[in-house]
């Protein structure tokens with residue numbers, strides 16, 4: 001896997017009406033790499049994403065995108081006015097022209113094959129997330145920027161979509177910058193985690209970040225424990241099925 | 255058929271074919287109030303045309319564009335909501351137009367015909383303006399269609415996908431200004447918004463695609479022109495308002511007849 005940087009963010013600062021929103025943020029996404037942005041509501045995650053995409057300008061700092069790369073973007077929210085008659089197929093092809101067959105194939109890939117001809121206002125929230133992902137994928141992006149891609153997706157779907165997203169970097173070699181609140185999934189599948197709360201609290205490999213005091217402070221014992229419960233539960237199931245039990249963390253029984 | 259009636263029908267159809275599709279975008283983008291404000295500033299444009307000795311339609315296009323730009327700039331400050339700004343500009347520009355008109359003793363302007371339109375007085379030169387300007391506006395709209403639709407659905411997503419958002423928005427404002435200048439003679443500046451909004455709103459229930467809605471809005475506008483003119487001759491009512499009443503009647507009728515089932 002080549003590690004060619006696609007995006008670098010250096011010392012970005014932004015204040016809105018005097019209130020600091022982002023302070024001295026650094027970030028790098030390379031091809032074939034998944035970087036997750038986590039942090040509480042109002043931490044500035046979506047704002048950072050907008051700066052990366054040049055939708056808003058930072059007060060200071062440097063944004064560098066590898067010249068000529070294609071970017072696929074999935075915004076945090078998207079609702080289409082009821083006054084506009086628009087099918088899912090038309091909605092998706094607004095991003096990049098594609099044949100009906102290709103749109104259908106993309107929808108199958110994201111697990112929403114049945115919505116092709118539905119009015120875009122009539123599909124469910126989780127289906128909309130999948131449709132947005134399909135639209136981003138059809139652009140064949142070098143860099144995918146996803147703002148909470150699996151919000152509102154059912155539990156099984158979350159795993160499926162995460163597998164799909166992490167499979168993309170292998171199959172297409174694209175870099176992925178993703179905002180997410182699903183700590184257990186983030187910790188399990190990403191290469192790098194950036195913990196944001198108006199500034200970068202901690203960053204690095206998920207295992208490293210999970211032990212960082214700043215992380216524990218940000219997500220509280222509660223968040224950390226939930227993660228532990230998840231691991232614990234996982235170990236236990238393996239145990240019942242008679243599979244090899246990994247050395248348990250936090251002194252859990254084996 | 256009388257010649258003046260032929261010209262009235264031809265002019266009305268030309269206007270309706272342009273206002274229908276453009277109005278669809280105004281409905282989708284929730285810009286009804288914006289269109290109304292530009293239309294109100296039209297009278298100022300007529301005065302400007304008289305002062306500069308240029309064609310009144312050109313004066314209207316120029317004034318509408320200036321007001322649109324002023325709005326874009328004023329929206330940057332966030333102290334006042336957009337609807338407040340629009341309310342201020344709409345009535346300030348209309349009143350300014352009326353006041354300026356009073357100062358110009360040498361220029362005789364038929365105020366009522368500018369406010370409410372005078373479709374029965376359309377002459378051959380007006381027809382060239384309507385079909386030339388309307389045709390140009392429609393061609394430009396077709397050319398802008400895809401990027402404009404993309405920013406209507408989601409501006410930021412469209413921008414990331416490579417749409418030059420600001421130029422497209424500016425071009426759309428220019429189109430609105432052009433169509434207002436063209437439609438003024440038919441329904442007048444106070445009623446132009448209705449020809450933009452009502453046919454498009456009436457078309458919504460029966461449309462399954464953006465293009466279908468735009469085309470249907472154009473046809474419904476033509477039907478309203480025909481019906482309105484007929485009623486105006488039959489009962490001797492003012493023509494412009496009759497067209498608007500006819501459009502509203504079509505809208506009401508469309509809201510109660512059972513529509514085709516939507517595909518789900």
Ligand SMILES: Nc1ncnc2c1ncn2[C@@H]1O[C@H](COP(=O)(O)OP(=O)(O)OP(=O)(O)O)[C@@H](O)[C@H]1O
Nearest residue numbers: 016021039040041042043044045046047048076179
């Ligand atoms: N245009 C704006 N005007 C004023 N404040 C803003 C603006 N945009 C963002 N903010 C503020 O910046 C902060 C960060 O917002 P942002 O949307 O980036 O948070 P987030 O981390 O994405 O949160 P969430 O998890 O809820 O999506 C918030 O406190 C928000 O109020």
Ligand SMILES: [Mg+2]
Nearest residue numbers: 045046047076
């Ligand atoms: Mg956010």
